[in-house]
Amino acid sequence: MTGEPTTGDQLYARHRAVLPDWLALYYQRPIEITHGEGRHVWDADGNRYLDFFGGILTTMTAHALPEVTKAITEQAGRILHSSTLYLDRPMVDLAERVAHLSGIPDARVFFTTSGTEANDTALLLATTYRRSNQILAMRNSYHGRSFSTVGITGNRSWSPTSISPLQTLYVHGGVRGRGPFAGLSDAAFIDACVADLEDILGQAHGNVAALIAEPVQGVGGFTSPPDGLFAAFREVLDRHGILWITDEVQTGWGRTGDHFWGWQAHDAAGPPDLLTFAKGIGNGMSIGGVVARAEVMNCLSANSISTFGGSPVTMAAGLANLNHLVEHDLQGNARRVGGLLIERLRAACAGLDGVREVRGRGLMIGVELVEPGTGDPAPEAASAVLEAAREGGLLIGKGGGHNSSVLRIAPPLSLTVAEAEEGADILEAALHTAALNTTQSGRSVG
Numbered sequence: 489m490t491g492e493p494t495t496g497d498q499l500y501a502r503h504r505a506v507l508p509d510w511l512a513l514y515y516q517r518p519i520e521i522t523h524g525e526g527r528h529v530w531d532a533d534g535n536r537y538l539d540f541f542g543g544i545l546t547t548m549t550a551h552a553l554p555e556v557t558k559a560i561t562e563q564a565g566r567i568l569h570s571s572t573l574y575l576d577r578p579m580v581d582l583a584e585r586v587a588h589l590s591g592i593p594d595a596r597v598f599f600t601t602s603g604t605e606a607n608d609t610a611l612l613l614a615t616t617y618r619r620s621n622q623i624l625a626m627r628n629s630y631h632g633r634s635f636s637t638v639g640i641t642g643n644r645s646w647s648p649t650s651i652s653p654l655q656t657l658y659v660h661g662g663v664r665g666r667g668p669f670a671g672l673s674d675a676a677f678i679d680a681c682v683a684d685l686e687d688i689l690g691q692a693h694g695n696v697a698a699l700i701a702e703p704v705q706g707v708g709g710f711t712s713p714p715d716g717l718f719a720a721f722r723e724v725l726d727r728h729g730i731l732w733i734t735d736e737v738q739t740g741w742g743r744t745g746d747h748f749w750g751w752q753a754h755d756a757a758g759p760p761d762l763l764t765f766a767k768g769i770g771n772g773m774s775i776g777g778v779v780a781r782a783e784v785m786n787c788l789s790a791n792s793i794s795t796f797g798g799s800p801v802t803m804a805a806g807l808a809n810l811n812h813l814v815e816h817d818l819q820g821n822a823r824r825v826g827g828l829l830i831e832r833l834r835a836a837c838a839g840l841d842g843v844r845e846v847r848g849r850g851l852m853i854g855v856e857l858v859e860p861g862t863g864d865p866a867p868e869a870a871s872a873v874l875e876a877a878r879e880g881g882l883l884i885g886k887g888g889g890h891n892s893s894v895l896r897i898a899p900p901l902s903l904t905v906a907e908a909e910e911g912a913d914i915l916e917a918a919l920h921t922a923a924l925n926t927t928q929s930g931r932s933v934g
C-alpha cells in the first residue's frame with residue numbers, strides 16, 4: 489500500500505498548506521477515508537481496513553448503520569434545523585432517554601456539538617454553582633481543546649497553553665504502575681490516592697468547585713484505576729461539598745462492557761453530580777452533552793440558546809443509534825467480544841519483551857509498548873506498529889501520556905468474534921514486523 493503516489497498525497501499537501509500544523513494526522517502517508525460499512529472502512533485508493541479505532545471517534549455501533557441513515561434522511565427531508573428557540577421533538581425524546589440512562593436523579597440534559605463543549609459547559613455549571621474557579625482534575629487526563637478544557641487537561645503535552653481561566657489542582661489515580669504509586673495493591677493504591685487528594689485539598693484556597701475525571705483515561709492510554717477509587721474519592725468530596733463530574737466521552741454507552749457508564753465500576757460512588765458525553769452517541773453526527781441534577785443545571789441565571797446543540801437531524805441519528813445499541817445488546821457484545829479479544833491479544837504478546845501490558849475493559853483495550861531492557865516508553869515502536877497494522881489492513885489508535893506508546897483499540901461495539909480474531913492476527917503480525925520480539929531483534933525499532 490506504499491510506494492506509488494496516491495490520491496491522498498496531493499490532498500495531504502493541500503491539507504498542510506491550509507490547515508493548522510497542530511491538527512494531528514495519523515500515518516506518514518495519511519489516509520482519506522471515503523466510505524464505511526459495518527466494522528470496515530475504505531480509503532480513496534480502494535484499500536479496505538478493519539476499523540479498530542473508529543468505535544470511539546467515528547462510529548459507536550457500526551459504519552453506515554441503515555437505521556441511522558434512514559433517520560437522518562427522513563428528518564433532513566422534513567427540516568434540517570430549528571434551533572433551541574422552538575420545541576424540538578427529537579431533542580426532547582433523546583433527552584428523556586439519556587436522563588433516564590444516566591442514573592442521575594432529577595436529571596436535566598443539555599446538548600452540545602462536541603465533548604469539548606460538553607466539558608466546558610459542565611465546568612461553567614460547577615464553577616457557578618460552587619462560586620469557585622478551583623477544579624480538581626486527574627494527572628494525565630484529557631478533556632478537550634477549548635480555553636477552559638485545555639486549562640484542566642492533566643496531560644500537559646496536549647495543552648498548548650499554561651494560561652487558564654481556572655485554577656487546577658491535579659490528583660493521582662488515573663495511571664497505575666508508574667511513578668511513586670507503582671507496584672501498590674489496589675487497596676494501597678486507593679489509600680495513597682485518597683491521601684494525595686486530602687493533601688491537595690489542604691492547599692486549596694477555600695471552596696473547590698468540582699473533580700472532573702475520566703473513569704478510564706482515553707487519550708491517556710486506556711488506563712483504569714481500581715474499582716472503588718471514585719467511591720473513596722466521593723467520601724472526601726462530599727465532606728467538602730465538591731461536585732463530581734464524570735467525563736464519559738470515551739467510556740459511555742456500554743463501551744467498557746460490564747457497565748453502561750464508566751462511573752458504574754465505582755458503584756458505591758453513587759451517581760455523579762454531572763456526566764458529560766459525546767463522540768459515539770451520534771454515530772458520527774456531532775452530538776455532545778451534559779447531564780446534571782436539576783439544581784446544578786439550573787444554577788445559571790442568564791437566558792441562553794444553543795444554535796446547533798440538539799439539532800433535530802443529529803438527535804434523530806442519536807435516537808436511532810441508541811435504539812440499535814439497546815435492542816442488540818451491544819454492551820453485552822462489548823463484554824463478550826472484548827473479553828475474547830483481550831485474551832487473544834494477551835496470548836499474542838506473551839513472549840514480547842517490548843509489550844509491558846495488555847489491559848482494558850470491554851472494547852476499550854490498550855497495549856503498552858516499552859523499550860526492552862530499560863522499560864522506557866517506546867513511542868517509535870508504537871508508530872511502527874501503527875504503520876505495519878495499516879499495511880496489514882487494520883486501523884488502530886495510540887495514546888498514553890506525552891510519549892504516546894500505548895496502542896489503543898476501540899472498534900465499533902458490533903464487532904464480531906471473527907473480526908476480533910482477524911484484527912488480533914493482523915496486530916500480532918504488526919508487532920512482529922515492528923521487531924518487538926527482542927529475542928529475535930534485540931531492540932524495538934522506530
Ligand code: PMP
Pocket residue numbers: 601602603604605607630631632633702706707735736737738766767776
Ligand atoms: N473528553 C474526553 C475524555 C475525550 O477523549 C475527548 C476527545 N478525545 C474530549 C473530551 C473532547 O471531545 P471532542 O473532540 O468531541 O471535543
